Amino acid sequence: FNRLDFSYRTNNWGVGLPPAGENEANWPLMSRLLGTLPAPDGADIRRSAEHLQEMLTIRGSSPLFQMATAEAVQRSLHFYNTGPEGVPGVIVMHLTDDADVDPEVQSIVVVFNGTPDVQRLNVPELADKGFSLHPVQGAGGDPLVRFSRARPDGTLIVPGRTTAVFTE
Numbered sequence: 001f002n003r004l005d006f007s008y009r010t011n012n013w014g015v016g017l018p019p020a021g022e023n024e025a026n027w028p029l030m031s032r033l034l035g036t037l038p039a040p041d042g043a044d045i046r047r048s049a050e051h052l053q054e055m056l057t058i059r060g061s062s063p064l065f066q067m068a069t070a071e072a073v074q075r076s077l078h079f080y081n082t083g084p085e086g087v088p089g090v091i092v093m094h095l096t097d098d099a100d101v102d103p104e105v106q107s108i109v110v111v112f113n114g115t116p117d118v119q120r121l122n123v124p125e126l127a128d129k130g131f132s133l134h135p136v137q138g139a140g141g142d143p144l145v146r147f148s149r150a151r152p153d154g155t156l157i158v159p160g161r162t163t164a165v166f167t168e
Contacts, residue, residue, distance in 0.1 A: 008046050013039035047141065054140045058165055061136065063101040064108050072099065080123045089115040092123060092156065108134075109156065109166040111148070116160040118147075127154035134165040 003012040014034045017027050040048070059065045067073050076099070080092040091112040097105065109131060113119050131150035132138075138146060148164035149157040158164045 005045075008042050008049065011040060011045050050141050054136050054142075055163075058134055058136050061134070062105055062108060062167075064095040064097055064105070067101075075099070078125075080125065081121055087115070087119060087121065089113070090119050090121065090158075092121060094123075094126070104167075106168045108168070109150070111156050111158045111164045111166075113158040113160060113162050113164070118157065118159050121156045121158075123154045123156060125154065126150070126156070128152055129154075129168045131166040131168050134167055137165060 005011060014037075017023065017030055017034075023030070064076065067076065076095050076097070078094040078096065080094065081087055081090050091110075091114075093110045093112075095108045095110075097107055107129065109126060111119075111121070130152075133146065133148050133150075137148075142162075144159045145162050145164055147157070147159050148162065148166075149155075150166045151157070156164075156166070
C-alpha cells in the first residue's frame with residue numbers, strides 16, 4: 001500500500017485502500033476520491049522530496065524547534081489567529097527564545113495557511129520585531145512561499161496552501 005520508489009518514477013498512487021481497521025467505513029469516499037485525482041508524475045514526486053528536505057533543514061536550523069520538554073515548549077509557544085475572530089484554516093505559531101537557547105534568532109513565527117487564498121493577518125504582538133522569511137525558504141525551490149512577507153506593523157502575508165517560516 002505505501003511502497004516507495006526511490007527512483008521517483010512512480011509512487012504507488014491509487015493502487016488500493018488503507019487497511020480495514022479504522023478505515024473501512026471511509027472506503028466508499030476514498031474510492032471516489034482516488035478516481036478523480038491525477039497521479040503525481042516524477043517531477044511532482046521529486047519536488048515533494050525536495051520540499052521535505054527543506055522543511056527538515058528548517059527544523060534543524062534552530063534549537064527552538066527541538067525543545068526537550070513539554071514545559072519548555074509551553075513557556076515558548078504562543079498561538080495567534082485564535083477564537084471566533086480567527087481565520088479558519090490558518091494557524092499562526094510563535095516560538096520565543098526566552099531561555100536564550102538560540103544565539104542566531106530571538107523568535108520564530110510559522111504560518112500554516114491551509115486556505116486557497118492569500119491571507120493577511122495582523123498580529124500586533126509581532127510588530128517591530130524585524131521578521132524575515134527563513135533563508136532556506138528564501139533560497140528554496142518553492143517560488144510561491146517567497147511571496148510571504150512580515151511587515152513592521154505585525155502583518156503576516158502568506159499565499160494560499162503555504163507554510164511560511166519567519167525568523168527574528
